[in-house]
Every structure is written in C-alpha cells, then in structure tokens.
Amino acid sequence: AGSHRESVIVIGAGISGISTANALYEAGIRDILILEGSSRIGGRMMKAEFGGYTVEMGANWFYTGGPVQNPLASLANKTRLRTSLNDDSNITANVYRQEGGLYPKKLVDEVEMAASSTESFCERLSEKLAAMSKTKGVDIDVSVLEAQRLFGNLPSTPLEMVIDYYHNDYEEAEATTVTSLKHTYPRREFKDHGKLSNFVCDSRGFEELVQGLACRFSNRSSQHKILPNKVVKEIFYSERGVRVKIEDGSTYRAKYVVVSVSIGVLQSNLIRFTPTLPMWKMNAISEFDMSVYTKIFLQFPYKFWPTGPGTEFSLYAHSRRGYYPFWQHLENEYPGSNILFVTITSEESTRVEKLSNEAVQREAMDVLRKMYGDHIPNPEQILVPRWSMDRLYKGSYSNWPNGYTKAKHDQLKARVGSVYFTGEHTNSRYLGYATGAYLAGIEAAKDVIESMKAEEGLRLSRKIIRIS
Numbered sequence: 001a002g003s004h005r006e007s008v009i010v011i012g013a014g015i016s017g018i019s020t021a022n023a024l025y026e027a028g029i030r031d032i033l034i035l036e037g038s039s040r041i042g043g044r045m046m047k048a049e050f051g052g053y054t055v056e057m058g059a060n061w062f063y064t065g066g067p068v069q070n071p072l073a074s075l076a077n078k079t080r081l082r083t084s085l086n087d088d089s090n091i092t093a094n095v096y097r098q099e100g101g102l103y104p105k106k107l108v109d110e111v112e113m114a115a116s117s118t119e120s121f122c123e124r125l126s127e128k129l130a131a132m133s134k135t136k137g138v139d140i141d142v143s144v145l146e147a148q149r150l151f152g153n154l155p156s157t158p159l160e161m162v163i164d165y166y167h168n169d170y171e172e173a174e175a176t177t178v179t180s181l182k183h184t185y186p187r188r189e190f191k192d193h194g195k196l197s198n199f200v201c202d203s204r205g206f207e208e209l210v211q212g213l214a215c216r217f218s219n220r221s222s223q224h225k226i227l228p229n230k231v232v233k234e235i236f237y238s239e240r241g242v243r244v245k246i247e248d249g250s251t252y253r254a255k256y257v258v259v260s261v262s263i264g265v266l267q268s269n270l271i272r273f274t275p276t277l278p279m280w281k282m283n284a285i286s287e288f289d290m291s292v293y294t295k296i297f298l299q300f301p302y303k304f305w306p307t308g309p310g311t312e313f314s315l316y317a318h319s320r321r322g323y324y325p326f327w328q329h330l331e332n333e334y335p336g337s338n339i340l341f342v343t344i345t346s347e348e349s350t351r352v353e354k355l356s357n358e359a360v361q362r363e364a365m366d367v368l369r370k371m372y373g374d375h376i377p378n379p380e381q382i383l384v385p386r387w388s389m390d391r392l393y394k395g396s397y398s399n400w401p402n403g404y405t406k407a408k409h410d411q412l413k414a415r416v417g418s419v420y421f422t423g424e425h426t427n428s429r430y431l432g433y434a435t436g437a438y439l440a441g442i443e444a445a446k447d448v449i450e451s452m453k454a455e456e457g458l459r460l461s462r463k464i465i466r467i468s
C-alpha cells in the first residue's frame with residue numbers, strides 16, 4: 001500500500017463517512033479509500049448481542065411524523081429495519097421517589113405542566129435571541145439553565161429535577177448549565193422530522209442501514225475500498241495533496257481527505273495534523289462540547305416490573321441530579337427477554353464508565369430495590385458501554401455549548417487546505433443525531449466536488465492560456 005494515489009481518502013466508516021463516499025460515488029468519483037480504525041462499519045451505530053437479543057449501544061431512535069421527510073426513515077425502509085414505536089405519554093404515572101414508592105400522578109402532572117411551559121418559554125426566548133443577534137450583528141445566547149432562571153422556574157426538588165432531566169439532559173446528554181439555548185431550542189430534529197419515536201429493534205442492528213449505504217458503492221467492480229483496522233495517526237497536508245499515516249506503519253496518499261471522526265476524537269491527540277491546524281480551527285474544535293450518554297442493559301431471570309400499555313418508561317427521582325434516572329423495559333420489542341435498561345448522561349456517565357461492571361450493578365440494583373422492593377433478583381447479565389473511554393469515540397455525541405457562535409461553527413466544519421471535515425458535529429441543524437451525520441456526509445462530498453471542479457476549471461483555463 002502507499003504508492004497508489006486516490007482522489008479522496010475518507011477517515012471513518014460511520015454513517016457520515018459512508019454517506020460522503022456514497023455521495024462522491026453518485027457524482028461519478030470512483031477512486032475513494034475509506035480508512036476505518038475499528039474492525040467494523042457503523043461507528044456510533046453499534047449493536048451488541050445481549051442475553052440472546054440484539055440491543056443498540058449507540059444510536060437507537062429515529063424520528064418521523066413531521067413536515068420534513070427524515071432521510072434515515074427512507075434508508076430504514078429500504079433495509080426493512082424492524083422498529084417499534086415508543087410511547088412516553090404515560091411517563092408521569094411511573095415516577096419513583098428516592099426512597100421508593102410512586103409519586104401521585106396528579107403531582108407529577110403539575111410538575112410536567114410547569115416544565116412544558118418552561119420549554120415553550122425557552123423556544124420563544126430562543127427565537128427572540130436569534131432575531132436580536134441578527135439586528136445587532138452579534139451572537140447573543142444564554143444557557144438553557146439561564147433561560148429557566150429568567151422564566152422563574154428553576155428545578156430544585158428531586159421530582160422537578162428528574163422531570164427537567166427528562167426534558168433536557170436526556171436529549172442533549174449534557175447539563176443545562178452547558179447547553180446553548182439558541183442553538184438547541186426549538187429542537188429542529190423534532191420540529192422537522194416529527195416526534196414519533198422509532199426504536200430500532202432488529203437483529204441486524206441500526207448499523208445495517210450504514211451497511212446498506214456502503215453496499216451501493218463497495219461492490220467488487222468499483223474501486224471504492226473500505227479498509228478496517230486502520231487507525232490514522234497523522235495527516236500531512238499541502239497544496240499538492242495529503243498523506244495519511246496509519247498506526248500499522250502503512251501510508252496512503254490522495255488529493256483530498258475527509259475526516260469524519262467525532263469531535264471527541266478531534267479534541268484528543270489521536271490524530272496529529274502536519275502542519276498543525278491553524279489557531280482558528282483548533283479553537284473551534286476545542287470549544288465545542290462532546291457529551292456522554294450511557295445505556296446500561298440488565299437481564300433478569302424474571303420480570304418484576306409492570307408491563308403492558310403505559311409502562312415502558314419510568315423515572316427515578318434522586319436528590320443527586322441524573323442518578324440512574326431513566327428506565328425503559330424491552331417487553332414490547334422483545335417479549336420475554338426480561339431486559340431493562342437505564343440511561344445516564346454527562347458527569348454521571350463519565351463517573352460510571354470508569355467503574356467495574358460489578359460496581360455499576362451494585363449501584364443500579366440499589367436503585368431498582370428502592371423502586372421495586374428488596375425481594376427482586378440480581379441480573380444474570382449486565383452490559384455497560386463505555387463511549388467516553390474509547391479512543392475512537394471519546395464520548396457519545398456533540399452538544400452546542402452556550403457562547404459558541406454560528407461563525408465558530410462555520411469554522412468547525414470549514415476545510416483547511418485539502419483537509420475536509422464531516423461528522424454529526426458539523427451539521428448545524430441536526431447535530432448529535434444520525435440524521436445530521438448522514439446529511440453532513442452529503443455536504444462534505446459537495447464541498448469536495450466543488451473544489452475538484454474549481455481545480456479542473458483552473459487546469460482548463462491554464463491550458464487555454466497556453467494554447468492562445
């Protein structure tokens with residue numbers, strides 16, 4: 001390897017990298033090389049076999065029912081992905097107190113109503129800030145928590161905190177102190193694509209959708225290649241092109257490189273750029289936020305939780321915000337699987353991901369015994385994904401922090417010479433979501449094609465000058 005020069009090298013075979021390659025292929029570009037650090041395609045769309053069932057360690061949901069067709073839904077249709085519609089409309093009936101026992105639904109409904117009006121206020125304030133920023137020509141923003149304070153509804157009791165968690169942290173996987181109001185509210189993903197929550201429960205996994213995209217171009221007759229186990233450690237770039245160095249000692253050359261690794265990986269020192277990236281680029285990278293979202297799966301010898309309509313989701317209210325707060329059972333998707341999973345995020349995630357499985361199980365079981373009583377059995381299996389610890393991800397997905405301007409985000413996705421950037425974090429509308437990653441891939445491919453055309457034009461005009 002190394003002597004042949006490709007047109008484009010794509011780093012990463014997650015949905016954005018594969019989407020880039022597919023869009024380039026559709027534009028007629030044939031010599032593309034995809035270098036993937038792990039042994040598989042799919043990136044953060046990642047299944048796991050757990051207790052005889054397939055669960056999703058990464059992306060799990062896509063949203064439909066809105067005015068804009070979700071491109072992921074069409075891809076899911078093509079692959080005939082098995083999904084189930086999640087329904088959280090009865091969640092206020094399933095909120096547990098720290099010491100056990102359910103809160104009265106009426107009380108929770110009141111807190112939920114207050115949280116919903118806070119959310120409406122946040123949406124209105126966000127639109128006002130956007131308008132003000134435009135007229136004044138400066139980016140004016142506040143954090144979600146500051147907006148709540150302005151509205152006069154700062155959650156403080158365990159019940160208020162867990163409902164607020166469910167409205168905010170559960171979506172952004174980050175604390176409300178960090179998250180930008182203006183770039184988060186209203187949530188475009190739901191406004192555009194809809195609020196129908198399609199939960200992927202397919203033995204081929206959500207990643208099958210990425211496989212399906214890759215199949216379009218990576219057949220034997222095409223020169224597109226996807227090479228697994230190629231961890232990129234250095235990118236040399238100049239006017240003439242790029243040279244990409246792999247940990248295994250191999251080197252690949254191309255005219256252009258598209259980097260699709262997560263913002264967490266860009267913030268780490270896994271990939272060295274030579275020459276060093278300019279200061280504006282490094283600042284844009286280091287000031288963005290990578291959140292952590294952890295789904296912990298537990299399989300039990302038998303069910304001890306309620307099943308049937310309206311039982312799918314439960315909340316656990318603890319005085320420590322975000323302590324094992326969000327529970328879901330898989331009885332609708334996989335009847336008889338006896339699987340529960342709990343979602344934790346941000347600081348709790350980074351804390352828990354450092355613990356042993358045994359320690360996590362002890363904490364989770366203490367919570368479940370508060371919720372369901374002392375008699376319940378220990379799980380037979382536990383699965384703890386550790387996204388923040390994995391050097392190929394360094395977290396779960398990006399989050400737009402308060403104070404980060406649109407101009408800075410433009411710099412985050414801007415190319416540096418022949419180095420292009422894609423990935424979910426580069427899509428300003430649906431960042432964090434797999435849909436955003438897919439669309440980001442198409443955007444990056446367009447940018448590369450434009451450069452190719454510009455260069456072709458330059459070459460042609462030089463020729464014309466020479467002839468005349």
Ligand SMILES: Cc1cc2nc3c(=O)[nH]c(=O)nc-3n(C[C@H](O)[C@H](O)[C@H](O)COP(=O)(O)OP(=O)(O)OC[C@H]3O[C@@H](n4cnc5c(N)ncnc54)[C@H](O)[C@@H]3O)c2cc1C
Binds near residue numbers: 017037425
């Ligand atoms: C726990 C969790 C839950 C989520 N839930 C949802 C959800 O329900 N719905 C939703 O829409 N989105 C969800 N997401 C987000 C979604 O998974 C991502 O937005 C999307 O998959 C990102 O795709 P990507 O191509 O941008 O990045 P990635 O999938 O990270 O792809 C980048 C690829 O680059 C590779 N790589 C990294 N470093 C190197 C290197 N040095 N050399 C070579 N290769 C390298 C990685 O292995 C990876 O395959 C979730 C994510 C997580 C982690």
